[in-house]
Amino acid sequence: MDWVRDFYSTTGRWWAPAMAGIGQRERRRAALVDRVCGAGPYRVLELGAGFGNTAAALAEHGHDVTAVEISDRAEQAQRYVGPRLQVVQEDFYAVELPGGYDAVCYFNGFGIGTDTDQRRLLRRIATEWLRPGGSALIDVMNPFxxxxxxxxxxxxxxxxxxxxxxxxxxxxxxxxxxxxxxxxxxxxxxxxxxxxxxGRCYSPADLVLLLETTGLRLDQLWVDGEPLELTADHAGNATLLHRAHEYLAVLRHAGSATSR
Incomplete structure (x- = not known):
């Protein structure tokens, strides 16, 4: 994973003027956190926070947010630092953070490294950061x-x-x-x-297998901003087969009650 810092720092330099502001995408993400988790405010940890604009949108919704970003994009994120938002420029495999977060978010980035790397990150979420009853919201790249x-x-x-x-x-x-x-x-x-x-792509079935032994389980799937019934027959699902390059997986501690 040696490429990660340089890739996102370089593309951050290219695109920061166009992409570092709080736009519709960031506000949709913040609204979706509210829909998934219910009435807040919450303590939120965002991994791979990039320019910090999604973290800032979450803070606008009243949440207390810690944003972790390894690349130089974190320098852009510093503009949003305030009473409800702190930015940590660090590798989230190495960073030490307090636990007890109500929500852990990782938008548009999961899959870097090997399956072993993903499980190591998921275990950190389950055992170190996510409080009992909390939710992890993770964008997963769709192989189809x-x-x-x-x-x-x-x-x-x-x-x-x-x-x-x-x-x-x-x-x-x-x-x-x-x-x-x-x-x-x-x-x-x-x-x-x-x-x-x-990046590694995972079908929903692959993701369920990946989660084994991590302490987390798949609770919900959201595609294009809408929930997908996990037990339904999805043969021919055009959105997953042809349009959505990622889907949102909502994870909870294994053994916790199903939310939907």
Missing amino acids: VWARWAGDREHQDADPANGYAYTVDERTDFDPVRSRYTDTWWETDRPDEAITQV
Whole structure:
């Protein structure tokens, strides 16, 4: 996982002017936390917090938020620090934090590293951070859509007026044996300096297996902002098969009561 800090620091430099503000995506996430967890306010831990804008949206909802980010994006997140928000620039596999969080969130990033790495993180959530009765909200990359994107190429021209100062290219691929995506970016005039992020995708069935021995279980699935009935027949589900590149898994301590 040596690539993580440099990848997100570099892309953070490219995209911060356009993406570091609090927008509709961040407010939708904060609203979804409220829908999943019920009336707050809560103590919330956000892992992989990036520019800190989702953490700031959560703080706007009255929650007390700790945001952990390994890359230089944490420098952008410092703008949001206040009575309800603290930012910690650290590796969440190594950081030491107090426990007792009502919600632990990890948006758009789970899957970095091996299955062993994911289980190690999930165990930290279960045993060190999440209070009894709390919920972990984790975006999980959906293999069905990432597989459809294999071989795709994209080109994005600079658009300084909207905060995109760099002209960049992207190449996406997918390993169907290991269920891993690769997402490679480079400044168009510097192809020899390409950077790549790699992530493990999990179908919901794979996620249930991954959770074994972690102390957590799958309680809810949310797709495109709406709950999905876990026990229903989802044959032909067009959203999961064709559109949603990630879904939200709500996890609770194994042995705790089902919330839905």
